[in-house]
Each structure stands twice: as structure tokens, then as C-alpha cells.
Amino acid sequence: MAPPLTARVQLLLLRAAGFLIGLIGQVARAFGGPKFHARTTGPVSEPLLLLSGIQLAKLIRQRKVKCIDVVQAYINRIKDVNPMINGIVKYRFEEARKEAHSVDERLAEKLEDEATLEKKWPFLGVPLTVKEAFQLQGMPNSSGLVNRRDAISKSDATVVALLKEAGAIPIGITNCSELCMWYESSNKIYGRSNNPYDLQHIVGGSSGGEGCTLAAACSVIGVGSDIGGSIRMPAFFNGIFGHKPSPGVVPNQGQFPMAGEAQEIFQCTGPMCRYAEDLIPMLRVMAGPGIKKLKLDAKVHLRHLKFYWMEHDGGSLLMSKVEQDLILAQRKVVAHIESMLGASVQHVKLKQMKYSFQLWITMMSTKGHDGKEPMKFVDLLGDHGKPISPLWELIKWCLGLSVYTIPSIGLALLEEKLKYNKEKYKKFKAVEESLHKELVEMLGDDGVFLYPSHPTVAPKHHVPLTRPFNFAYTGVFNALGLPVTQCPLGLNAKGLPLGIQVVAGPFNDHLTLAVAQYLEKSFGGWVCPGKI
DSSP states (O other), X not given: XXXXXXXXXXXXHHHHHHHHHHHHHHHHHHHOSOOOSOSSOOOOOOGGGGSOHHHHHHHHHTTSSOHHHHHHHHHHHHHHHXXXXXXXEEEOHHHHHHHHHHHHHHHHHTOSOHHHHHHHOTTTTOEEEEETTBOOTTSBOOXXXXXXXXXXXXXXXXXXXXXXXXXXXXXXXXXXXXGGOSSSXXXXXXXXXXXXXXXXXXXXXXXXHHHHHHHTTSOSEEEEEESSSTTHHHHHHTTOEEEEOOTTSSOOOSBSSOOOTTTGGGOEEEEEESSXXXXXXXXXXXXXXXXXXXXXXXXXXXXXXXXXXXXXXXXXXXXXXXXXXXXXXXXXXXXXXXXXXXXXXXXXXXXXXXXXXHHHHHHHHOOOTXXXXXXXXXXXXXXXXXXXXXXXXXXXXXXXOOSSOHHHHHHHHHHHHHSOOHHXXXXXXXXXXXXXXXXXXXXXXXXXXXXXXXXXXXXXXXXXXXXXXXXXXXXXXXXXXXXXXXXXXXXXXXSOEEEEEEEESTTOHHHHHHHHHHHHHHHOOOOOTTOO
């Protein structure tokens, strides 16, 4: 019997496997995808598109702006810009116009005063986009899987229903990666989404269509989900805000695929938006009864918070080094907090962060209460039918005959190698528990942790195939079960978004959300693509 491989050799083999899959993917980069003469989408000229969701709702309630004018402004923008970014994959324009007219007709009757309207419908008349993985009645719900091309939602996902009840008007559904398990949003049904700041760069995943749609001012508020960074990576790459709530606060029901029993607590549904002031109102609506677990009404005194920061994960062999632009942006945040708030920002070295990828795999390897293994990815690709043969699909892909994307085929090929046996699971479960304890004790109920969102700014299309493990910069906080808000920090010299993750202890979402609003005021928040 061959001796077991050392952990270091196993890590190197995983990295080599990811690199080989990436080389295959470069073929697609060389020959696939549309080419654009423009580098970015055009700037916004319509003032209504530059207002937050709660500002729009207020103007509509006060009858200073007609809802139909707001909805039509967004429809016009989508028609101009979406062909370039391919963020929205199915429009809902006619239904949205009808619903907007209904809002205007109701307001014309003047049956309720403004305070009553705000309480009942905090997002009255506000355009909304929804990740295609969520059910939106009458709209596709394939998650980019060809086998589910004809799946049409007969009802709304819980969060979608709650937002509609709050007055929001869905105008379309947005692209995602195949089965929501990759950080580039591309699939065989809808094609590839493009970054509005540079069309040759990725939008992230799996909520990438939502990220680029919001960034391009084709929507103002949106719904995303996150089990490894699927809200935060698109928010970072597209320069918007995204929040991964504390686990168990916002309901996940009504999306496909749903995480397995043991993983569901780590799958988080949350808000994505251009303006930080929309985060808390959105979270209040989306959480429903779960909002009682949070302290959103608590006043946050930023000067009294404890701030901690870390420049990188400590040197994992699997991850890329953090780019200097991102380190400098983080240092500017630290310097600003120290000088303007007078708060102390402590640099920390959490040695176990270098095991971020392993901790995420540990989470995904956890068995259910009945000892049942998590759903296999090859089974999901077959849509609960006959599992696919990854090797055969790889051969077909090389011939241009597979209905699956290369990231999905690669994950299916590596799936069994990535899962941990009992011994390895026990080892990294202990690491996860130790790191969780260290972070929770450090943060307490009055601390936040500043951490890179990703090792690089938005890479070019297909480059993630050569860096498959970089998502662990976000995925680790799913494994640790901590709330995180992704905050934009302007653009780098090449015009691509910079950003940072703000992390807090369990159920202290109010702290990260308060910091997000402060950083928006201090660093400008979302920057309109194409703006000179």
C-alpha cells in the first residue's frame, strides 16, 4: 500500500489540478465570448437612477415622482446597457409597468398618509432584480442548468414575496454561475455576464448577474445568496454593497439548489444594493420574523468600537498573494479610522486563517443529523436524475458537445478528492472551532474585523480557472458563521473596483452595517461606470 500523501503535497496537487483545468479554460478565453469596442458601460444621465431605494420610495409616497416614471427610467437604462453586460437574463417589463400604474392609481386616491404608507410599504414602487436561482412567479428558475431550461416558478421565494409585500416591483431576473457553484457567472443557457467597469473582466459569482446589474444602474436593490462568497465577491468585483447576514436570520426557502441539511445554516440569503442606506431596510424586510435575532435598532457609536485588521490570510499555498492596490486601500481605511474617529485599529495575525479553504471544505463535508452525506455535485448536475460522468463530459466539452461549463465539470472531477475523510474532517473541524472561538472572543459585541475581499480585483474572464481557491477569502466566514458586509472603496488606476470585508461577531450585523454607511460617506461608495 502506498504511503499517505503529506498535507503539503496534497495542497500542491490540488493547486496543480486547478491550474490544469484553468489551462483548458484558456481555450474559451481565446476563442469564446463577445468582443466589445467599448471598455465600460456609459454613465447615467437620468437623475432618478442615482437615488437609493428608500429615497425613491419616499418620493413616490410623497407623490413627487410617479412610480411609472421610475420603472420606465430603469427599463430604458436596461435596454441601453444590458446587451453589453448580460446581467438581466429575463425581463419583466410589462408586468412591472402594470404594477407601477397600480401604485400610482392607489396613491392618487390618497387613502393613506405618508407615515402609514412607509410602515406598510417601505419600498413602495422601487425597482427590484432577483438572482435567477430564486423563485419569482412566472419566471425561469434554472440556475443556469440546461436540464432545467424549462423550469418556471409557480410561486415566489420567501424573500421575494416579502420584498414584493413591502412594495418593491421586480423588473427582471439576473444571471448566475451554473448551479451557483463558481465565482464567474456564465452558463450554457444565458451565456456570460460582463463587468460594467471593464467588459473583459468577470462579475463574480454566483450572484454575479445581480452584481453587475446593480453596478450598471440597471437596478437599485437586489436579492443574492451566499455559501462561499456568492454575495460578497460580486459586490466587491462590481463596486457595490452586499451583506451576508448571521446564519438563520433570513429565510432561504425558494431557491435552487438548496444546500444540504448540514450546510443550510451556512447558506445565507441577503441584500445587494448600490447605496449603504438601503442595507438595513432591506434586511428588515427580507428577514421577516428572523429580524428579532438582530439588534438593528441599537445605536452604534463608531468611536467606541474596537477595530482589527489583517492584510492577508497568512500565506496559504492555495491562494494568490493579495495585490498591493488592495493592501493600500485597506491601509487607507485603517489610517482614516484612526485619524478621523480617534479609534484604535489593531493589526492582528490569526494564524489559522491560512486554512480558510480547508475550513470551507470541512463545512461542505459535514453530514446531516441522520449521518447522510451531503448531496453530490454530480447528482445536482443531473438534476436529481442520473449522475453525470465528469470524464466523459470533459471529452465532450473539448469537442464542443457538452451542455455543462468547464468549472462545473472540473468541480465534478475533483469532488471526491476535495471531500474529507473522518480523520481529516476531525482535524479541520477542530481548527474551525478554535478559529471561531478566537474571533468571537476578540470581537465580542463591540468589535469589527477588516479583511480583504479577495486576493485580486476583478480578474479577466476565465482567469478564475487558474485560481480556483481564491474564493476562500470570503468562504471562510461562511464556515465560521459570522456576519459580513462587503463595502466598495473606489476604483484602482485601471478603473476596477476596490473594496473590503467588514466582519462582526454572531448576530452583530448592526455593527458591520453601521461601518458600511461610514465608509460610504468617507470613501464615496459606488462609482458610476463610465464616469470621467
